[in-house]
Amino acid sequence: MHNTDIIVIGGGIVGSSVAYGLARHGARVTMLDEGDIAFRASRGNFGLVWVQGKGYGFSPYARWTMQSARHWSALASELTQRTGIDPFLQQPGGFIFFTNQADMDARVQVMQSIQASVDEKYDYTLLAPAEIRKRIPTIGPKVIGACYTPMDGHANPLRLLPALQQGARQLGVDYRYNNKVQAIDKRAGRFVVSTAAGEQFSGSKVVLCAGLGNRRLGEFVGLNVPVTPNQGQVMIGERCAPFLSYPTMHVRQTNEGTIQIGDSLEDVGYDDTTRLSLQQAIAQRAIDYFPVLADMRIVRCWAALRIMSPDGMPIYEESTDMPGAYVVTCHSGVTLAANHVFTIPGWILHGESAGMIAPFSSARFRVPNEAQS
Known part of the structure; x- marks a missing residue:
C-alpha cells in the first residue's frame, strides 16, 4: 500500500x-x-x-474563463522558470471569421448576451474586411467580417x-x-x-x-x-514563413511555424478515426479564410475526443x-x-x-x- x-x-x-x-x-x-x-x-x-463566446447562457463560466486567461501569463512564466520548458503563450487577441451574414448576426447576439451578463469588462470588436486586412493582410475575399477579442491567445500544448x-x-x-x-x-x-x-x-x-x-x-x-465524447479532427500543415500573428477559431500558426487547421464537431461515440470527407471540408474552410494555404502540404491529421458535459x-x-x-x-x-x-x-x-x-x-x-x- x-x-x-x-x-x-x-x-x-x-x-x-x-x-x-x-x-x-x-x-x-x-x-x-x-x-x-x-x-x-x-x-x-x-x-x-480562448475566452470569446464561452459562457453564453451561463455567466459563471464566462467569468471563470476570463479569470484563467488573465492568470495564464503568470502560469507560463512560472513553468518556464521552474522547468525550463516554455509553453509559448501568446495573447494578442483572437479572431472568428464569417463568410455569411447569418453566422455573423448570430455571433453578435452571443457576444452581446455575454457582455451583458458579466459584471466586468468584456471587450469585443466587429471588423469589416478592410479593417481585418490591416491586421491580417492574407485574409481571403470570401470573409465578410470578423469578431475580435483582446482576451484570446494560444499556447503550445x-x-x-x-x-x-x-x-x-x-x-x-x-x-x-x-x-x-x-x-x-x-x-x-x-x-x-x-x-x-x-x-x-x-x-x-x-x-x-x-x-x-x-x-x-x-x-x-x-x-x-x-x-460524453465529441470528436474533433485537426490537420497540420507544413512549416512556412510567418503570415498569421493571431490565433483564430479554425486556423492558427504555431510557434514552430506549422499551420494547425480545425476543427470539427461530431457525435460519433468513441470513434477517433479520421474521415477524408470531413478533412476536405475543414481544408476548404481554411482556404476560404486564407487562400495562401491552397498549395500547402498536409503533414499529418488526427481525430481526438473532447470531454463534453450536457x-x-x-x-x-x-x-x-x-x-x-x-x-x-x-x-x-x-x-x-x-x-x-x-x-x-x-x-x-x-x-x-x-x-x-x-x-x-x-x-x-x-x-x-x-x-x-
Whole structure:
C-alpha cells in the first residue's frame, strides 16, 4: 500500500494542472495515469487560450474563463522558470471569421448576451474586411467580417503538458504511468485506489481528472459525471514563413511555424478515426479564410475526443456520499489550466473560492423534481 495525502486520477493536462497546483500548496500527491491507451484529449487539442463566446447562457463560466486567461501569463512564466520548458503563450487577441451574414448576426447576439451578463469588462470588436486586412493582410475575399477579442491567445500544448508534469515531479508528485484505476473504496476514513497494475494507493482525498473515464470512476464515490465524447479532427500543415500573428477559431500558426487547421464537431461515440470527407471540408474552410494555404502540404491529421458535459461546461464537485472525493473535468483544459493550478487546489484543500466553483456542480443537470426528492 502506497500512502499519500491526495490521489489525482488522470495524467493529462487537467490532472497534471491539479496535481502541480496541489503540490505548490505542499500537499503530498500521487498522480495515476492510465497511459497512452486512454482517449487522451491532451494529445489532440487545438492549443487555444480562448475566452470569446464561452459562457453564453451561463455567466459563471464566462467569468471563470476570463479569470484563467488573465492568470495564464503568470502560469507560463512560472513553468518556464521552474522547468525550463516554455509553453509559448501568446495573447494578442483572437479572431472568428464569417463568410455569411447569418453566422455573423448570430455571433453578435452571443457576444452581446455575454457582455451583458458579466459584471466586468468584456471587450469585443466587429471588423469589416478592410479593417481585418490591416491586421491580417492574407485574409481571403470570401470573409465578410470578423469578431475580435483582446482576451484570446494560444499556447503550445505539446510543451504545456510536459512542463506541468515535470514541474509536478520537481515538487514531489509521485507520477505513476500505466496505472489504470480499477476500483476506489473508502476504508477507515481513507480512500483506497486499486489499479490494473496490481498496486493500491491510500489517500485522505481523491480527485477525478480522468476525462471521459470520470463517468465510470464517479460511480465508485457517489459522483454523477455525465460526460460524453465529441470528436474533433485537426490537420497540420507544413512549416512556412510567418503570415498569421493571431490565433483564430479554425486556423492558427504555431510557434514552430506549422499551420494547425480545425476543427470539427461530431457525435460519433468513441470513434477517433479520421474521415477524408470531413478533412476536405475543414481544408476548404481554411482556404476560404486564407487562400495562401491552397498549395500547402498536409503533414499529418488526427481525430481526438473532447470531454463534453450536457451543457459543454466544466463539472467541479465534491461528493456528498463520500466527502473528500472530487471531480474536475472540462473540455477546455488548456484555457482553464491557470485556474486548475491557482484556484482549484485551494478549493480542494481548504474550501476556498467555493462560491465561485459551486455553479459548476452536476446538480445543474438534475430536473427540478429530482433535485427536490
